[in-house]
Every structure is written in C-alpha cells, then in structure tokens.
Amino acid sequence: MTSTKISDLSWYHDFPPFFTLQPNFDTRRKQLDAWCSLILDYCRLKKVCTFDVNDASKFSPFINAKINRQLDNNFIQILLEELRSRGNIEWEDKNKRRCLILWKSLEEWAKTVYQWITSRGMNGTVCTFYELLHGDDTRSAEFHNIDSKLFHRILFELEKRGQATIFSENGADGMVDEVTKKTLSNIPLLKTKASPRDGEQWRQRLKEELQSLIQYVKNNKDADNDWFRLESNQEGTRWWGKAWTIQDMLRYEFDIEFDIPVTYPMTAPEIAIPDLDGKTAKMYRGGKICMTDHFQPLWARNVPRFGIAHALALGLGPWLAVEIPDLIARGVVVHKEKATASGDSVSSTK
DSSP: OOOOOHHHHOGGGGOGGGGSOOSSHHHHHHHHHHHHHHHHHHHHHHTOOEEEGGGGGGOGGGEEGGGTEEOOHHHHHHHHHHHHHTTSEEESSTTSOEEEEOSSOHHHHHHHHHHHHHHTTOTTOOOOHHHHHHOGGGTTSTTTTOOHHHHHHHHHHHHHTTSOOOIIIIITTTTSOHHHHHHHHTSOOOOOOOOTTSTHHHHHHHHHHHHHHHHHHHHHHHTTOOOEEEEEOTTSSEEEEEEEEEETTEEEEEEEEEEOOTTTTTSOOOOBOGGGTTSOSSEETTTEEOOOTTHHHHHHHTTTTOOHHHHIIIIIHHHHHHHHHHHHHTTSSEEHHHHHHHTOOSOEEO
16 A cells, blocks of 8 residues: 555545544444554554554544544543554553554564565574664565564564574673673674685675674764774775773773784684783783683674674673773773873873
8 A cells, every 4th residue: 555645544534423432332343443444554554663642642543634533532542442452552651651553463573574584595594683674685574664662572473483583682691781782783794705815705795894884883973882993904904993981081092903814704803902912811912802702602603794893892892891990990001191190100091
C-alpha cells in the first residue's frame, strides 16, 4: 500500500459516527474491529512502533479535521485495551502510558528477519545490531529502521527459536562492559577479507575500514564521547594519532601508533602508546598494550568482520579506562600542568 491518506486506509474515517463509541454490542464490535485495523495499517505504513498516551491528541488516525471529529480519552483507552487483548500492543511501563505497537506478531517478525537472512546466505555469520537495523543491505527490508526496542524483541524471539544467538546479551557477558557492548553493536562490520598484500582487494578492505571508522567517530561525537584521532599513510598500512581520557577534569593525551600485520585481518593490529613504554606491566616492549584474555578469541571468531574501529573499541578504549587512572594514582603519569607546577620529574602528559 503506497497511499498515505488515512481515508484510503478506511472509508470509516470520514464517517462521523465512527468517532463515537456505539452503544449496541454488535455494532461496537464491528467498530472496534475497524478501528484496530485502521491503527495497525497506519502504523505499518508509517513504521510507527511505539505509542505514547500523552501524544494521543497528535496521533493522526485519532483526528479528522475535515469532519471536525477527534476521539476522546475514554474511547482511546478502550481501543488500547482492545489492541492489548489481541496482542497488538505491549505496555512498556506500569502506568500504561507508553507501549510497543505490534502490527506484526513477534513470531511473524522473527520469520521475516530469518527469511531475509536465509535468502542472502548469511546463516551462521555474525551481524551487528546496527548492520541489521540500519545498514545499507537492509534498506529494502521491512524491518529496516524500525524501533530498536522492537528489534531487540524480535532478536530474542529468534534466539528462543534456536535461529540466532545474541552475542551482546549472552556471549559477551564478562568479556566487555555494557557500554562497550552498546558501542560495538553500532560499529558497521566489514566484509572483505584482505591484507596489505592483496592489491585491489586490500583497497576495498581499506575503504570499508574508513567507513567503519567514520561511523564510529560519528557515534562517539553524538554521544559526547570523542576520544581519539587517527590518520594513516597512503597505503593504509601504518596508522598513528592521538587518544585521550579525562580524569579529574583533566585531559590526558597520548600518541598512539600501529602497523597492519601482513596476516591481517586474521591477526589483530598491535596498538602501541610509546610514551608509556615500560611504565606498566600491562604493556609489551615498544609500548604495545596488552589486550584482555577475551580479545583474541573474540577477534578470531569475527574475522573478517572486525576491523580497526573494533580494535579501538574493544582494545584501546577499555585499556585506557582501566590503566590510566591506576597510573595516575601511582604517580607514574602526571598531567603536564601539575608536573610544571610542582617541578616533578615524573613522566607527564598533556
């Protein structure tokens, strides 16, 4: 259905008695059936997945200015209860002010997503939440850009059926914290399995790396959590830049660098912070940071989908968050302003 006119969804909408709750039982039953169909058709057409009772006066199906009609609050509550009894809405709060709208049942949604995955031969692959919900490949899919809470429910339904495993809610527990899980799910995955030795394929891989990094930086800025800058040589084989963390209202900034291994992406890049070389046990020679025990197996399971942005999110970011406060507390790292004021000879940073 391509029309966006509510009257095209139901001719009843231009019929004044349609907006008045009918006293006769049989007539009311038909009226409620028609209203439920209209609401669900409208929500399907507009991809409306949530409803807030406080915004009921702005909900287009409940208003018809042409005939000067609008549903009253009592009628709206009756309709919402009718939709709930049919399994078409689920309340999100105890006060019943906000709900999910299910113009398809969770079972039907799960079938839709699974058929899309199967039709593209993607069974058994790892996909991020972002990739499925907002990625370019799903633009034509019915579930593209639907409400994130609803999509989570759909994924849980798939997992219940044994057709999916939700990495961010199960397999990642104990590996990364909740913030990192959320961050990771919003970084686009890569497709091309290529190393710097692979010519044209590497150029395609590098393009995907840059797209993923750009999205990750954008996500960080949108969340007011910008924390690194990167640049590379023309071949994309050597990278360098700055990373910083805020502690006690002071910004501690460090130079970072890494090379792309010849066995990439099978092997993750080793990120180094030269300024901290030899200052912590959580670092190899040359200032290369020690990743957590979970990083390498996690990376290996996601070749070639994880890239530089994922290494930063799963490796460098958590390392800075844990190690820098400890180094500051032990006096190993001193902010430049403090070091200058005290005349301290301990290594400092900007």
